[in-house]
Amino acid sequence: MIALEIPPTQNFIQNENMELVLNEEHVKNFVIFENQPRKNKVFNSNKLDINRVLPLIEKFISDFKLNFRQFEEVKFETVISAFAKSISKILLYNPDKIGVELTKSGTLYVYSLISNYKIHFEVFFNHNIIDEPFECVVNIFENRSLVLNKNGGFSEVIKEIEELIPTASNEELYLTYINNNSAYGISSRFITEDWI
Amino acid sequence: MEYPQDLLPKIGYRRIESENGELTGFYLMRSTNNPDIFDKSTEKLKDEFLEEQGQEYRFFTWSCNLYNCFDIVHIPFKVHNKDLTNCEWDFESEVDIPLINKDFEIDEFFGQYFILIDDLFINTQIPHNKAKVVNPYAKPFVYHSPNKCNFWHFELKWKDQDGVIINRNKSEWKNNLLSTMKSFLRESCIPIEDIDQTSVPILSSELFC
Numbered sequence: 001m002i003a004l005e006i007p008p009t010q011n012f013i014q015n016e017n018m019e020l021v022l023n024e025e026h027v028k029n030f031v032i033f034e035n036q037p038r039k040n041k042v043f044n045s046n047k048l049d050i051n052r053v054l055p056l057i058e059k060f061i062s063d064f065k066l067n068f069r070q071f072e073e074v075k076f077e078t079v080i081s082a083f084a085k086s087i088s089k090i091l092l093y094n095p096d097k098i099g100v101e102l103t104k105s106g107t108l109y110v111y112s113l114i115s116n117y118k119i120h121f122e123v124f125f126n127h128n129i130i131d132e133p134f135e136c137v138v139n140i141f142e143n144r145s146l147v148l149n150k151n152g153g154f155s156e157v158i159k160e161i162e163e164l165i166p167t168a169s170n171e172e173l174y175l176t177y178i179n180n181n182s183a184y185g186i187s188s189r190f191i192t193e194d195w196i
Numbered sequence: 197m198e199y200p201q202d203l204l205p206k207i208g209y210r211r212i213e214s215e216n217g218e219l220t221g222f223y224l225m226r227s228t229n230n231p232d233i234f235d236k237s238t239e240k241l242k243d244e245f246l247e248e249q250g251q252e253y254r255f256f257t258w259s260c261n262l263y264n265c266f267d268i269v270h271i272p273f274k275v276h277n278k279d280l281t282n283c284e285w286d287f288e289s290e291v292d293i294p295l296i297n298k299d300f301e302i303d304e305f306f307g308q309y310f311i312l313i314d315d316l317f318i319n320t321q322i323p324h325n326k327a328k329v330v331n332p333y334a335k336p337f338v339y340h341s342p343n344k345c346n347f348w349h350f351e352l353k354w355k356d357q358d359g360v361i362i363n364r365n366k367s368e369w370k371n372n373l374l375s376t377m378k379s380f381l382r383e384s385c386i387p388i389e390d391i392d393q394t395s396v397p398i399l400s401s402e403l404f405c
Contacts, residue, residue: 099235101238151375
């Protein structure tokens with residue numbers, strides 16, 4: 001199990017240059033391995049490949065340290081939640097490529113390549129959608145043509161993506177993992193009883 | 197250091213048209229003040245080069261240069277005299293050669309990325325699916341806009357469904373239009389390594405003389 005834990009406070013430490021200081025302890029607190037039940041965890045999947053998740057978390061934290069001022073008016077829990085939900089969902093497709101950027105414009109941008117589909121997924125925290133913590137916009141290109149453009153709440157947008165690109169069933173994903181195990185270098189601990 | 201005279205507009209030059217495929221195969225080049233342009237995780241153009249802090253939605257007009265006429269060796273010539281850059285050349289006047297320090301300086305710290313013009317014309321029409329709005333879209337176009345120190349200066353702009361130039365993010369399109377335009381640009385912008393230099397055509401003088 002991987003969990004991304006919400007830090008208890010949004011009051012981060014700043015150094016003399018007013019730069020955000022996130023030390024190793026902070027990072028460690030973001031990521032918890034194995035089955036450690038925590039109340040605040042928002043990112044929780046035992047079906048994902050740690051070798052793919054960790055670089056994304058590291059990039060997210062790295063970008064956040066650089067651009068945290070753009071997110072000062074957003075609850076950090078909301079940003080974490082948007083990140084975790086987005087990459088969790090996209091990783092279930094076992095994408096050929098996935099990358100994340102927490103932008104200087106104050107948005108979360110996730111790019112992924114799934115077969116011929118190039119997926120641009122952006123999360124805005126300045127929005128007017130009632131009852132939604134953030135607004136998502138997805139644009140999917142196939143062979144350089146735009147085949148899907150949708151904005152709205154997370155569930156609404158994900159539903160549109162799933163209609164275009166059905167998520168593989170757990171069984172199919174499991175088989176993909178087994179087949180690609182050596183290629184992806186997956187640790188054996190990820191094939192757990194729960195997974196099977 | 198002398199300013200490259202092959203950049204200057206000359207009497208007899210005319211505007212380069214592009215709406216009928218005249219610039220097929222050509223690239224627009226945009227220069228930056230930082231060589232670190234592509235995000236290491238997404239491998240796409242960093243958001244900061246799409247939008248500039250304090251100048252939200254600046255990509256509604258992108259300043260570009262026609263690659264191969266304006267080359268990488270020309271990028272370090274940074275013109276700071278706004279009289280030379282802020283208004284379009286009138287296609288009649290003879291221009292003075294810019295002088296170092298007075299008009300320009302040399303800055304060797306830069307980056308650049310490219311957009312194949314064909315991609316903009318063929319692929320980029322942005323639909324909008326909001327029910328209240330009937331078939332709006334944003335469509336890019338390339339406009340030759342030479343200034344007094346650079347004849348090869350172009351602008352990448354966007355029109356709406358009525359052919360009106362978009363210069364701000366319409367409130368009912370907010371976020372969706374913005375993000376979609378950025379997605380198109382991220383799809384189109386490439387590093388120099390991705391260009392087959394042998395395939396870039398040479399501009400025929402018939403197009404501008």
